[in-house]
Amino acid sequence: MxxxxxxxxxxxxxxxxxxxxxxxxxxxxxxxxxxxxxxxxxxxxxxxxxxxxxxxxxxxxxxxxxxxxxxxxxxxxxWWPQTPIAQAQTLAWMHFEQEQHMRPLAPLRLHLALRKDIAPTDPRARNWLQEGHDALAILEAHLATGRQWVSTDAAPSIADIALYPYTRMSPMGGVDLGRYPQVQQWLARIEGLPGYxxxxxxxxxxxxxxxxxxx
CATH class of the missing domain: 3.40.30.10 (Glutaredoxin)
Structure with a gap:
């Protein structure tokens, strides 16, 4: 392939x-x-x-x-769960990633770090930053329930893969991941998996x- x-x-x-x-x-x-x-x-x-x-x-x-x-x-x-409920939960978090998580975090990184064509004080950047923090707070609260992984607790799924990159790169857009200790631990778990x-x-x-x- x-x-x-x-x-x-x-x-x-x-x-x-x-x-x-x-x-x-x-x-x-x-x-x-x-x-x-x-x-x-x-x-x-x-x-x-x-x-x-x-x-x-x-x-x-x-x-x-x-x-x-x-x-x-x-x-x-x-990485793809076997039960319909776990599959549905995985899809739900993947939709969350596209609609609430990546949507603000990707343009923050793009415009502030890669293109450098707007300032952090730009209203668009401020709005994306707030929306990004809102999304990360949801992920933090979910992981704070004692979960190791996002959609299934026994093992990581493609929902974890979907959420990982733009979370990991969010500091490029001015996001302080220090506010999210559970998210940081989850990132470390992914990075510790064989084959990372x-x-x-x-x-x-x-x-x-x-x-x-x-x-």
Whole structure:
């Protein structure tokens, strides 16, 4: 299988994380946002939604959207729970990640750390920061009930994978994770799992990097 991604995308990181955890080797075609690769005719021909990640299966089929790809890769593994109630809870947290969690945290990181095109005092940044804290407070309270993982207590699921990247990178947008001790412990549990892969493979110190490397 092949993943078409970019280096700094949290959504792409989700897919590579799960593949690493379950022992799936992905060939990478890494595009450059800085060069405008996502606007190229070649990319839009295989990605009508014009977004990464895209997963190319061995038969040539293409899958888009990180949540859908996580679902596909998790089939037959412990990362997708077996009971309908646990599956529904996993999906509920994945919807939360997209609608309440990633929606403010991703643009904070994008505009304050990567593009640096707005100031922290900008009303948009203030609003995203408040919404991001609201989402992290929900996650903190959920984990504070004694849970080790988000949707199933016995083992991590793809809900944990979905929530991990933009939580881990949220300090780039001015979020103080020190306010969320349970979240910090949960992040450490994920990073302690066998097969954990940083944003830049082999270089965990670059998880909060603003650079797009040439490698």
């Amino acid at each position: 092949r993943i078409i991604d970019t280096q700094r995308s949290g959504n792409c990181w989700k897919v590579r994380l799960l593949a690493s955890f379950v022992g799936i080797e992905l060939r990478r075609t890494t595009l450059s946002i800085d060069r405008g690769d996502l606007q190229s005719a070649g990319f839009t021909a295989i990605a009508p939604m014009k977004r990464v990640p895209v997963l190319e299966l061995d038969d040539g089929s293409l899958l888009s959207e990180s949540g859908a790809i996580l679902f596909y890769l998790a089939q037959g593994t412990p 892969e940083p944003l830049f493979p082999g270089q965990p110190h670059l998880n909060l990097s603003t650079l797009e490397t040439s490698g």
